Amino acid sequence: MGSSLRIGDVLRYTSAKDPAQQQIDGHANFHFVTHSPLRKRASLEAGINPMAQVEVAGQPRRPAVLIRSSPWKAGTEQTPWHDVFDLDNGHIRYFGDHKAGLDGPPGSTKGNAALLDAFSGHQAPTDEERGGGVPLLLFRAVQRNGRVKGYVEFCGLGLIERAERLVQWAGHERTTFTNYVFDIALVDLTHENDQLDWAWITARRDPSVPDEEALALAPAAWREWVEHGHAALPRVRRRVARARVSKVQEQRCAAGSQEEKDLRTIYKWFEGRKHDFESLASAVAARRLRGNGHNYVEGWLTRRSGDGGADFVGRLDLGTGLAGASLVVLGQAKCINPGSTVSAEQIARVVARLQRGWIGVYVTTGAYSEAAQLEMVEDQYPVVLIGGSELARDLRGIARDDHGGDLEACIEHILNLRSVTVTNRRPEEILLQ
Template structure:
């Protein structure tokens, strides 16, 4: 477990990457550790030192619980990418009319980030904290607006949402976590004293301000083998996966179309994907092309996809994956999509033998639905019924099969 800092020691503590900062024990808002660490208040996702309206914010904390189903903030420690949603989360207000001025702040800093060095110097340091447990928080890093992986018009996007049949907009913002292992108390003091580029300034922050250079904290996984828990969604999102499984469990053909769509939406380089006819698929449920290189002169790879709609507690074994591998042609790679998970033996063998197979499991499918804002039962069910209708005959056949299994006819 990472080293933690006691509540009584917070006021003098440096901010160390992935260190836990403990909350108090009195049972009130004063237990919040962020308010004791930094002079930014003790509530909200946006926490400022300074005024947004006057454009003199000196320091900002972005706090995420990671538990908002409708607004799924996402931190990827392997790439340093962080996606954060603004604070206009209910209908009835304009995009920039929120009480804490969070969306107004996002608009300003992303505008400044695309300007010259003098404008970027107006962007205050942004410190990312994530809920750990109880009132404890973990420091996730020093943020800058934007990403070297995105075009400028993709970094801050106003997205539409619907709640109670009322439409409204909110921001989806993309940040980069800098390769700064420690934010010192000395630099925090300089920032508050309006000297953010003082001698204690981290070199990664200085480089971004001077030249918009992104020195991201990238931390590749030591092993590319996900556990069962990592392949399945957290308990609060299991209903999404269960709804999808129930819808497709008796119609594998429709699930193939759904799986192909999930794969295509998971990566912008998936150029084309076509579900094969059941009688002529050669054991491959879909085929397609994956584009590499510049758009003007790309290289295309072929892939074969297999889709299995399995119950959440039924893992995929070696035999099933081996069948896909045996059908891959020269210079092809495989994609295996399932509502379930890949068991550890199969996952380990595929990765150790370096077979070119992409796994999209239950958690990935749920994340795909959340990115499409299908986070309410009625919305998800309406989407599935409309986009992937199950024929009545299929449903009736499944019902008959279920009834027969419970009570066979007299002449059976």
Template structure:
């Protein structure tokens, strides 16, 4: 049987066309890639965000072959896409919002997509290897605009993001930016699994899962090794199976800043100018941004206090990060450093080293700036494996945009004024380890 290989990052062309040729307009044709050898199998379509392949009854019971997700992260924050899907493929993480909308009638799970996610969540968190074998893999594509002949095309170009397992599912409340009304939804944290050396998956694995004459275990033959290991061992194996691209942790200056002319670029300039003459107040905004960043990465972060200006010795704010749940949770001290500098300025290795020097065993550092981190500063963090999260101007701006969208009706000035007005009340003189004893 012909191999149907798909590489992470590869662009596929999806169009409403009957063409089944291998290439379409020079790109891998999605319809050819996903074509089943059985004429009775319907074509997989991507007309929704969550596209659940039809379930079947195989010789060993019912199963859903796969769930194919199409996200449009570039449209985040628009009226069509009010949520913000997060893609961090270099660290094997995707945060994806379900398909419940403000116009949806019925509880969460009444939509076809969310219902499929809830069904998959039950199997992905099962302690039974037999149930995990029947669990549908999530194959995620990120839509993006493409310029063809000088014309911007916003539909039909999809970058493959990988094969995923659901790590966590939450019920959330979102606000529709057009009407201001709130509505419930689900959000899932997906672990992007490592594939083979070429970062490829064979779509024939999914075709095997669509074959009712095969058992769920038989259909594992062409599955990625990481998926097979997950089926055998379950959730405990996910950290070792997660996709990681270490070299890409060192980012260029352009990658650390918003795209010129974008909403985030204007937002970053507004933040810098607002705090330029009151830089200490920026520490409170940095603390809030750190909370959002660490929460998005799967932790449970709580803000604690700001340190007194002038004597911080490399730390501006203190937080607490609880890893795990219940009796198995472990609290960690988070030390934060904040620097409000011109967006085109760089943070040097010496400035990052001041924060690193304050960290004790088991503590975590966060450095938030309106600028960028120099190449050498990043290299030292990566090479020495320091537990420090770097938040540059681009990430700061995108996070602040989410904060004001969720809690300030999109008014960034309301957030900045509140930060400036309440900054003094958050300052205290306490030892960082006292954060471990707070409720």
């Protein structure tokens, strides 16, 4: 019999697919943990791996869909997109399996079709329909013992919040294709000590087990979602309470990595023309603040003198109509040597400008000192920090999505072709447009 999957645990995934051994090479054996007697072995051979449906009371039930992301493939011709795994905030953005050169609509591929079907169940209006909803089990490939294959980290249990069609660049082919991207909410497993009991999936694979009986084995948060639907997501989403202080070295790009090369390119581009860096910072802040589905409006850049601690202004819209609110966003851009750090005093300059209902964004090519981060956390300053490695990663994403992966063409476009004006307007005027 299988056992439990624990979030953050790394499992050994071998081509032999033998469920007999509990551990292989010092790691839990994926096929031991996910073993269901008399059922076909669970698989992570593809990115999206839907288990075979069973018929329960005359209706089809898919036991689960196992999803694997391979970060080491990101940006290649085979996988030109970059999935986003934000485990601490319970959010995963996962790109579907349609690729350049495939015939048929993007929803016709095996993986996309399975996820779209799961999405329909996750949006079902009644608890009876949601009771048969498909669990998504999220994994990502990790490097161990110098290998990028054969090891996977369990990242949690998810359900789809949003499915969106988008146009993507096809790697080095310099052409485009249409695909789906899925925003997945990770379900809180605190009640289960961050573990998923495989017995639930085994029960869902048994056609003799009704939905209600299988649901009794599901995690508590999943059962709450089944009972209350979409309205329960804020309560059942995974959140990790942690000290949000990263060591400076942890913020640096890995030596020799593409991110390090990109960051050096960015810094050299703006060396001697650092005011122009504000346009780049505004574009990256916009991408980051829109990343979780929020509506962000870019406003303007401030004049070089008398900016009062703000380099750009934007607006973050939350909700709509009477259930909505808009926040003024004050941005600070600091192009410094990637080996340098931003101090608490420098961040305090932005904080001093914030009024009620405003938030700050600080974008730099460097890193943030631990003292600066600690002050932010202890005083609960509403400031988003984007350091050099994140800046390089986000800008590379913009280049990949809109400029065929050409980083310098992306920078030129941001500086010369975007319609962000320079003005000395008061920040609160952004609420009127």
